Amino acid sequence: MSKKTVRFGIIGLGLMGREFASNAARWNHLIDQPLQPEIVAICDTNPALFSWYADSLASIAQQTTDYRQLLGNPHVEAVFCAVPHHLHEEIYCAILQAGKHLMGEKPFGIDRQANARILQAVQENPDCFVRCTSEFPFIPAVQRICDRLQAGQFGRIIEANAGFLHSSDLDPNKPINWKRRIETNGEYGCMGDLGMHVCHVPFRAGWQITNVRAVLSNIVRERPDKNGNRVPCETWDNATLLCEARENTAAADTFPLTLKMQRIAPGEKNTWYLEISGTRGAVRFSTKNPKLLKTLDYNGAEQAWQSIDMGNETAYPTHTGAIFEFGFSDSILQMWAAFMAELSGTKPLKPFARCVTPQETAMSHALFTAALRSQQEQQTIRLD
Numbered sequence: 155m156s157k158k159t160v161r162f163g164i165i166g167l168g169l170m171g172r173e174f175a176s177n178a179a180r181w182n183h184l185i186d187q188p189l190q191p192e193i194v195a196i197c198d199t200n201p202a203l204f205s206w207y208a209d210s211l212a213s214i215a216q217q218t219t220d221y222r223q224l225l226g227n228p229h230v231e232a233v234f235c236a237v238p239h240h241l242h243e244e245i246y247c248a249i250l251q252a253g254k255h256l257m258g259e260k261p262f263g264i265d266r267q268a269n270a271r272i273l274q275a276v277q278e279n280p281d282c283f284v285r286c287t288s289e290f291p292f293i294p295a296v297q298r299i300c301d302r303l304q305a306g307q308f309g310r311i312i313e314a315n316a317g318f319l320h321s322s323d324l325d326p327n328k329p330i331n332w333k334r335r336i337e338t339n340g341e342y343g344c345m346g347d348l349g350m351h352v353c354h355v356p357f358r359a360g361w362q363i364t365n366v367r368a369v370l371s372n373i374v375r376e377r378p379d380k381n382g383n384r385v386p387c388e389t390w391d392n393a394t395l396l397c398e399a400r401e402n403t404a405a406a407d408t409f410p411l412t413l414k415m416q417r418i419a420p421g422e423k424n425t426w427y428l429e430i431s432g433t434r435g436a437v438r439f440s441t442k443n444p445k446l447l448k449t450l451d452y453n454g455a456e457q458a459w460q461s462i463d464m465g466n467e468t469a470y471p472t473h474t475g476a477i478f479e480f481g482f483s484d485s486i487l488q489m490w491a492a493f494m495a496e497l498s499g500t501k502p503l504k505p506f507a508r509c510v511t512p513q514e515t516a517m518s519h520a521l522f523t524a525a526l527r528s529q530q531e532q533q534t535i536r537l538d
């Protein structure tokens with residue numbers, strides 16, 4: 155199949171900017187993609203970051219420290235924006251007003267008001283295709299769980315647990331950075347940082363959260379700054395959200411849904427997990443054992459857990475055979491394949507093999523805002 159090129163600009167050349175650039179550089183790893191990204195422009199306030207991109211991508215014709223110049227470039231059709239949270243509203247709105255398609259990083263606005271203004275800009279620019287990042291659902295084992303969800307194989311859901319656990323902040327001497335400051339990361343703390351990853355599958359499954367009781371913890375309250383002075387570290391490190399959820403708006407019954415986001419979880423490096431129990435089946439998956447999918451089917455006979463050794467059975471086919479291992483950067487490639495496939499209008503795409511929509515980011519903001527209130531008032535908060 156011949157591929158049409160979509161010319162991209164990247165704003166924010168840090169960790170996630172590099173993940174996109176390196177995956178765009180190996181786009182031919184995907185089979186039968188209708189579109190391919192070409193990175194033609196890059197922007198960061200730190201020009202020291204330009205050389206890695208320019209050295210690895212010959213297509214880059216513009217390097218700038220001012221995002222407005224990149225948005226004024228008529229060759230740029232789409233933008234990946236990966237900047238600190240306090241800049242999402244300003245830059246995402248400017249991208250849309252410039253008529254460019256947008257892949258924006260989560261949480262898609264530092265707070266609910268910022269998110270609402272971004273969604274307003276999305277509405278005002280209907281020709282722009284807009285999605286938010288979240289890569290874990292593209293792991294083959296998670297896609298397999300989602301196939302079961304779509305086929306209704308769980309029966310009535312009894313309980314579900316989803317979480318994302320880190321230990322990167324366990325060291326109290328790790329210097330503070332923008333992700334640990336309220337003014338740049340937001341009041342949500344770890345929920346803004348990790349929460350969309352945890353919510354993507356529950357939201358896409360159509361589960362309606364009716365109320366939340368949150369327990370939020372600030373464990374390390376001071377960190378050194380770049381000069382070695384100890385300064386306040388006020389963001390929430392860990393969050394446990396006990397939610398009551400319905401399988402859909404019409405369902406009368408509710409089930410407990412526990413969402414955990416932790417930046418201080420000893421022994422966990424980057425553990426994303428999902429567990430669902432229903433009257434006809436159950437599943438367990440964690441990136442701690444990324445090949446292992448545990449499933450249980452209950453049909454009145456023996457209740458037996460099966461261990462499935464998952465390989466590279468991806469939603470978007472690649473040149474890697476199905477028996478080989480799948481990794482983090484493969485999930486980023488799959489997420490980008492989903493963005494490009496949906497941008498091209500390719501149909502039908504599996505519902506769970508699509509990126510987070512702006513409306514789903516609004517749902518996450520409603521939840522995290524309610525969780526902040528729950529913590530403050532020590533109460534269960536209803537979600538409208």
Ligand SMILES: NC(=O)c1ccc[n+]([C@@H]2O[C@H](COP(=O)([O-])OP(=O)(O)OC[C@H]3O[C@@H](n4cnc5c(N)ncnc54)[C@H](O)[C@@H]3O)[C@@H](O)[C@H]2O)c1
Binds near residue numbers: 166197237238346347
């Ligand atoms: N999807 C994921 O798995 C994942 C992982 C980490 C971070 N993120 C998200 O990605 C976003 C960026 O995080 P990161 O880890 O890449 O951060 P980072 O600090 O590594 O990179 C952010 C970059 O933005 C640049 N920047 C700051 N102000 C700017 C401006 N006005 N114009 C242009 N560039 C500017 C900084 O110089 C920096 O290079 C955040 O929204 C974060 O939540 C997503």
